[in-house]
Amino acid sequence: MKSLLAQIKQYKAAFILAPVFTGGEVLMEVLIPFITALLIDRGIEAGNIRQVYLYGGLMLLMAFFSLVFGVLAGRYAAKASSGLACNLRDGIYEKVQQFAFSNIDKYSTAGLVTRMTTDVTNVQNACQMILRIAVRAPLMLVCSLIMCFLISPKLSSIFFAAILVLAAALIFIMSRTTRVFRQVFRRYDDLNASVQENISAVRVVKAFVREEHENSKFRKAAENLCRLFVKAESTLALNSPVMMLVVYGCILAISWFGARFIVAGSLSTGNLTSLFSYVMSVLMSLMMLSMIFVMITMSTASGQRIAEVLNETPDMSDPDHPEMQIADGSIDFNQVDFSYKHGGSGEKTLSHIDLHIRSGETIGIIGGTGSGKSSLVSLISRLYDADSGSVCVGGKDVRSYDTKVLRSQVAAVLQKNVLFSGTILDNLRWGKEDATEEECAEACRLACADEFIERFPDGYHTWIEQGGSNVSGGQKQRLCIARALLKKPKILILDDSTSAVDTATDAKIRDAFARKIPGTTKLIVAQRISSVQDADRILVLDGGTVNGFDTHENLLKTNRIYREIYEAQTRGGGDFDQPAPEGKDGVPA
Numbered sequence: 001m002k003s004l005l006a007q008i009k010q011y012k013a014a015f016i017l018a019p020v021f022t023g024g025e026v027l028m029e030v031l032i033p034f035i036t037a038l039l040i041d042r043g044i045e046a047g048n049i050r051q052v053y054l055y056g057g058l059m060l061l062m063a064f065f066s067l068v069f070g071v072l073a074g075r076y077a078a079k080a081s082s083g084l085a086c087n088l089r090d091g092i093y094e095k096v097q098q099f100a101f102s103n104i105d106k107y108s109t110a111g112l113v114t115r116m117t118t119d120v121t122n123v124q125n126a127c128q129m130i131l132r133i134a135v136r137a138p139l140m141l142v143c144s145l146i147m148c149f150l151i152s153p154k155l156s157s158i159f160f161a162a163i164l165v166l167a168a169a170l171i172f173i174m175s176r177t178t179r180v181f182r183q184v185f186r187r188y189d190d191l192n193a194s195v196q197e198n199i200s201a202v203r204v205v206k207a208f209v210r211e212e213h214e215n216s217k218f219r220k221a222a223e224n225l226c227r228l229f230v231k232a233e234s235t236l237a238l239n240s241p242v243m244m245l246v247v248y249g250c251i252l253a254i255s256w257f258g259a260r261f262i263v264a265g266s267l268s269t270g271n272l273t274s275l276f277s278y279v280m281s282v283l284m285s286l287m288m289l290s291m292i293f294v295m296i297t298m299s300t301a302s303g304q305r306i307a308e309v310l311n312e313t314p315d316m317s318d319p320d321h322p323e324m325q326i327a328d329g330s331i332d333f334n335q336v337d338f339s340y341k342h343g344g345s346g347e348k349t350l351s352h353i354d355l356h357i358r359s360g361e362t363i364g365i366i367g368g369t370g371s372g373k374s375s376l377v378s379l380i381s382r383l384y385d386a387d388s389g390s391v392c393v394g395g396k397d398v399r400s401y402d403t404k405v406l407r408s409q410v411a412a413v414l415q416k417n418v419l420f421s422g423t424i425l426d427n428l429r430w431g432k433e434d435a436t437e438e439e440c441a442e443a444c445r446l447a448c449a450d451e452f453i454e455r456f457p458d459g460y461h462t463w464i465e466q467g468g469s470n471v472s473g474g475q476k477q478r479l480c481i482a483r484a485l486l487k488k489p490k491i492l493i494l495d496d497s498t499s500a501v502d503t504a505t506d507a508k509i510r511d512a513f514a515r516k517i518p519g520t521t522k523l524i525v526a527q528r529i530s531s532v533q534d535a536d537r538i539l540v541l542d543g544g545t546v547n548g549f550d551t552h553e554n555l556l557k558t559n560r561i562y563r564e565i566y567e568a569q570t571r572g573g574g575d576f577d578q579p580a581p582e583g584k585d586g587v588p589a
């Protein structure tokens with residue numbers, strides 16, 4: 001609640017003005033029936049036309065003010081609640097941008113999107129309602145009750161009976177609906193998650209011909225939601241007949257007793273008329289109060305979910321006096337252990353990693369799936385922090401650098417990479433905002449992306465759809481490499497970034513790297529031996545530990561895992577009747 005209120009910020013004035021104007025509006029509305037009574041008793045009954053004009057004019061004036069206050073209150077309530085919603089969305093968005101990868105692992109994408117849309121809308125609606133009604137209803141209730149007791153304490157006791165009946169009915173209705181509404185919003189989340197997942201992965205759904213299955217799954221979820229809503233709303237619908245019953249009961253009782261009092265001379269006609277207005281006000285405000293409680297229960301769950309994100313502390317922060325300069329491209333892992341905090345098995349993903357890489361070296365990294373290759377390289381650009389030990393770049397701990405500086409000098413082409421909607425140039429300029437077209441073309445030449453870009457009719461201005469869905473897997477990978485190259489980094493990490501590129505192009509890219517950016521430290525994670533065998537040294541990872549770290553030739557002699565991968569790949573891909581070129585090293589081809 002506190003963290004939500006903190007987001008009011010610049011809309012504080014609106015938050016105060018809305019209830020103030022509502023108060024004014026209620027005051028006018030409460031006084032009008034009172035003046036009506038005076039008009040009837042002193043003007044009409046007494047036959048005094050001057051009094052009629054006086055009180056009539058006063059009533060008109062009050063009606064006018066009530067109208068103006070009402071409009072202003074509505075305006076400020078809308079401004080306050082939409083402003084709060086805007087700030088909340090902004091707050092969540094900003095928070096997510098600050099998140100470290102480990103924070104992102106904790107929330108699902110769908111969860112975050114639902115929080116920014118449905119949940120914020122719930123809070124916004126509740127806020128608007130509360131600003132308008134939460135002030136209005138109790139104020140109206142109290143004022144009207146006071147007025148009633150002022151007019152006739154005896155008749156007003158009828159209210160007590162009415163209020164008791166109404167309260168009992170409301171408690172019953174509310175306890176039932178809140179329970180159902182809680183379920184509704186939980187289901188709502190599931191529904192949103194499923195929509196998110198299915199729409200973003202609609203190609204996979206189609207590829208597996210799962211449309212029917214997904215359709216029926218969704219229909220079931222939607223029907224479930226519908227059923228719950230009907231249940232909640234049909235209970236809520238009881239509100240209105242109960243209300244009518246009580247209202248008419250009160251009016252009947254007041255008419256009956258009121259008539260007797262008038263005959264007995266203890267009540268005037270005017271007072272009876274205004275009493276009727278107050279009866280309506282009292283009962284209306286009770287109804288409104290009940291609605292607010294429902295509204296609050298509906299939005300509490302949403303509010304909590306929003307606060308959860310807002311209160312999340314990013315797992316990573318920059319030091320107070322960060323290093324702004326990276327000396328060179330050397331990398332050191334000093335006895336590093338690492339495990340994923342969320343969603344992982346709890347076991348160590350990497351253990352006892354001790355590596356020392358010189359600036360400008362080309363390092364190949366190979367190992368089975370799940371052996372920890374991606375995890376290892378993610379520590380270098382500090383996407384995650386090591387549990388123990390230290391990772392150093394340019395001789396200094398990565399945690400001592402300004403994250404921006406570090407990530408601009410350590411360019412990582414992630415395994416799960418994406419392009420964004422925009423032109424090819426827009427996407428490339430993620431690497432360097434002010435890159436000229438010539439610089440972009442140069443990076444693309446290095447990444448062997450120029451050949452296919454130039455074949456597009458619009459060249460570098462070709463529009464890329466969301467997620468890069470209109471370029472092939474290999475084309476996408478080459479664009480991602482070019483994007484990283486534009487940073488002119490000291491360290492370049494390619495995490496399985498040429499897996500979809502044909503072997504010849506792959507070799508061409510590596511060759512270009514060796515010639516054009518010799519000073520850059522290059523880490524090439526790959527599944528193909530051919531992608532790493534020319535590297536200065538090759539790291540063999542197995543189950544999160546270093547199994548070997550040496551040149552291709554030495555590993556073939558000494559490392560069983562490397563030799564097995566090599567044999568499997570050359571046997572499958574090579575010619576049967578010719579020994580592989582490395583066969584002369586004494587290794588069976």
Ligand SMILES: Nc1ncnc2c1ncn2[C@@H]1O[C@H](COP(=O)(O)OP(=O)(O)OP(=O)(O)O)[C@@H](O)[C@H]1O
Nearest residue numbers: 105340342343344349368369370371372373374375
């Ligand atoms: N974000 C994550 N949250 C939790 N566990 C993870 C996460 N990413 C990876 N893991 C786990 O960490 C282990 C190592 O994964 P990693 O991605 O480093 O392997 P990899 O060697 O890169 O595999 P591949 O060759 O398939 O890319 C795996 O067991 C995986 O299940």
Ligand SMILES: [Mg+2]
Nearest residue numbers: 373374375415
């Ligand atoms: Mg990987």
